[in-house]
Amino acid sequence: MCALRIISNADLWTISDNQKRFGHLGTRDRANPSISYDHPGKTNALLTAAQSLQSAIAAGIFHTHLAPLSMTISTRYATSAEALRAHPEEYLNSLETASSDALERAKRGEDPIAPFGKEADVSPGTYNAALRSVGAALDAVDTVLSDASDTAFALVWPPGHHAEPIQAMGFCYLSTAAIAALYARDHSVQIRAGHKNRVVLIDIDHHRGNGSAAVLANQPEVLFIDQAYRSHYDPRLQRYVDGPYDPATDTYEGAGREFPYEHTDKFLGVTAHPMASAPNIHKVEFEGFQSAETVIRTFFTRVMPAVKEFNPDVILWSVGLDSAKGDPVGGLGLEPESFYTFIKGMRLAFPDIKHCGILEGGYHPELGAACIVPTLLGFHDAPEQICYDSFSPYQGAFKK
Numbered sequence: 001m002c003a004l005r006i007i008s009n010a011d012l013w014t015i016s017d018n019q020k021r022f023g024h025l026g027t028r029d030r031a032n033p034s035i036s037y038d039h040p041g042k043t044n045a046l047l048t049a050a051q052s053l054q055s056a057i058a059a060g061i062f063h064t065h066l067a068p069l070s071m072t073i074s075t076r077y078a079t080s081a082e083a084l085r086a087h088p089e090e091y092l093n094s095l096e097t098a099s100s101d102a103l104e105r106a107k108r109g110e111d112p113i114a115p116f117g118k119e120a121d122v123s124p125g126t127y128n129a130a131l132r133s134v135g136a137a138l139d140a141v142d143t144v145l146s147d148a149s150d151t152a153f154a155l156v157w158p159p160g161h162h163a164e165p166i167q168a169m170g171f172c173y174l175s176t177a178a179i180a181a182l183y184a185r186d187h188s189v190q191i192r193a194g195h196k197n198r199v200v201l202i203d204i205d206h207h208r209g210n211g212s213a214a215v216l217a218n219q220p221e222v223l224f225i226d227q228a229y230r231s232h233y234d235p236r237l238q239r240y241v242d243g244p245y246d247p248a249t250d251t252y253e254g255a256g257r258e259f260p261y262e263h264t265d266k267f268l269g270v271t272a273h274p275m276a277s278a279p280n281i282h283k284v285e286f287e288g289f290q291s292a293e294t295v296i297r298t299f300f301t302r303v304m305p306a307v308k309e310f311n312p313d314v315i316l317w318s319v320g321l322d323s324a325k326g327d328p329v330g331g332l333g334l335e336p337e338s339f340y341t342f343i344k345g346m347r348l349a350f351p352d353i354k355h356c357g358i359l360e361g362g363y364h365p366e367l368g369a370a371c372i373v374p375t376l377l378g379f380h381d382a383p384e385q386i387c388y389d390s391f392s393p394y395q396g397a398f399k400k
């Protein structure tokens with residue numbers, strides 16, 4: 001049996017002429033349309049890195065005792081009933097119609113991309129790509145709950161953790177991880193007879209998982225832990241004040257890297273966004289950039305006890321690689337190997353629990369590629385196999 005199965009909708013990312021016109025094309029940067037952080041090339045860098053890891057393991061180059069890494073393409077579309085777990089029918093219809101309208105524009109040779117939500121553009125393939133992100137995540141849940149593999153990782157695009165029930169946001173259209181969490185809870189395979197599966201969703205993306213929170217608030221048997229960056233905000237100035245001040249442009253460099261925004265800042269042109277809160281939502285926020293050590297130590301003291309107390313059957317991960325230091329849209333402060341530390345550590349701490357990852361943000365192709373390898377290894381290697389020396393100082397803390 002393979003330790004990790006990667007399940008992807010990567011066939012949609014091929015940058016063929018057809019895909020360039022009719023695919024999911026990502027979201028443009030409004031301030032600078034020539035820059036797009038959300039594009040298939042970025043995602044392809046992750047796929048290439050995953051394939052290289054697979055080859056290196058098969059050749060015995062990376063680690064002589066690792067099992068083969070399996071990677072499959074999921075062509076599963078989330079059904080209406082599955083998507084309706086998070087979104088009302090009217091919203092799903094509006095997303096489908098927006099994609100159809102984009103397709104008509106593409107056929108006429110016009111620019112197909114149009115704004116749909118908050119920083120979430122729609123192109124001809126968006127609706128189908130989003131349904132297939134969810135489908136692949138549900139395949140990943142099926143994989144671990146049916147014991148076809150110990151762990152699974154949904155390498156999908158577009159991401160989902162910002163998508164609220166009636167609001168596409170931040171490159172996200174359907175609330176993939178939250179739908180997967182509810183699907184895992186209600187799955188035909190119940191770990192403890194007579195009980196719903198108890199599911200923890202841990203979001204380690206740089207940004208807030210507002211969509212997952214909105215869908216999962218007050219859902220029984222589900223705990224959502226949202227680790228995120230919070231910007232410095234000066235209530236007197238009513239401005240985000242991260243980074244040094246530039247009097248020439250009257251701006252704070254790097255300000256407002258939180259998302260969605262907790263406060264209104266008219267200088268940045270952003271408005272406060274209401275965030276769901278509920279007893280089953282556990283927020284772990286860091287004000288300003290951090291060292292990886294600080295983030296990992298906080299994980300020990302705040303996240304692990306909450307997970308232990310909740311006593312889950314399944315742990316899902318919203319893995320946002322944009323929490324790595326240097327990401328142009330995020331950059332909380334993790335090192336690439338930090339992703340291994342979190343995931344491997346929690347597998348050691350909870351060895352009998354099913355672990356399943358779902359890709360979220362990450363906007364620097366090379367940095368993302370550097371982070372996806374330790375992420376996948378965190379899910380892949382056997383408990384006694386330690387692939388990174390940097391994990392050793394934390395090993396004891398996770399085993400407590």
Ligand SMILES: [Zn+2]
Nearest residue numbers: 205207322361
């Ligand atoms: Zn993010």
